[in-house]
């Protein structure tokens with residue numbers, strides 16, 4: 539069985555001793571280009587702990603560039619990054635574009651709503667048409683789970699999944715891990731409670747795969763109607779809680795998911811007010827978690843629904859750190875797929 543197949547098996551395959559100290563040690567790679575041994579980034583389910591560690595190491599190295607006055611390195615000069623978004627986005631799309639530009643790559647940005655998709659052009663024809671313009675990497679968000687995988691099967695260029703339906707959002711999972719690592723110094727042994735609409739959340743899935751591979755314990759916390767059925771969770775490396783107090787008790791990290799207002803119609807919970815009363819994260823309720831708990835949210839936030847403004851804006855909130863880390867992680871992904879020579883951050 540290949541290492542990729544092994545990692546598809548649920549559970550933690552190998553414990554990780556990943557710490558921020560280890561990540562900032564020199565890798566010993568010298569001037570050799572560092573690349574991922576895969577064409578595409580489609581999910582964290584199929585990624586090995588070594589690949590995740592490499593991405594996080596490179597992200598920390600690239601983050602240093604974001605602190606400079608002149609945020610520009612020549613690393614990807616002459617390469618073209620194409621973003622193709624079939625769903626709205628503020629953070630993911632902008633940070634991929636900023637990441638590309640900081641590394642001197644050219645960018646082209648297509649929103650399905652402003653493209654020939656509205657005239658009926660198929661996804662396949664759209665991908666093949668754009669490919670004919672010779673981009674080096676496609677960054678794709680789509681409401682259909684598996685759309686980036688289909689695109690990856692059509693083109694020899696790299697494809698990065700920027701969120702596909704209810705499946706995965708790998709760069710979000712990676713930036714969440716980087717944020718936890720920076721705050722806690724490690725991932726191994728931490729308890730991460732993911733609270734909210736797990737059923738529809740690609741963020742929850744990518745966090746689950748990434749965090750458990752690195753040795754963290756993951757809890758899914760939410761009302762029964764927003765948690766996948768037992769049959770779908772069988773064998774997955776998580777614990778399920780349907781009450782907030784139990785779900786966040788002793789947690790090191792509380793990752794709050796957006797209540798997808800568009801789901802309200804489907805009657806999965808009676809009202810926003812009721813959801814907020816039972817599962818909204820307040821300062822009072824956070825007392826059940828560890829004293830040094832951090833709170834994360836992938837955004838966009840519904841303030842006053844899944845999280846109160848005083849928590850969202852408090853010192854325990856990592857929301858803006860997550861956004862900054864999103865740029866660093868996406869720089870690392872582009873670099874590791876497209877490859878560069880020499881010192882990546884020079």
Ligand code: CP
Pocket residue numbers: 626627628629630631701707710836837838
């Ligand atoms: N977290 C996230 O994916 O945000 P956007 O939808 O704004 O990209």
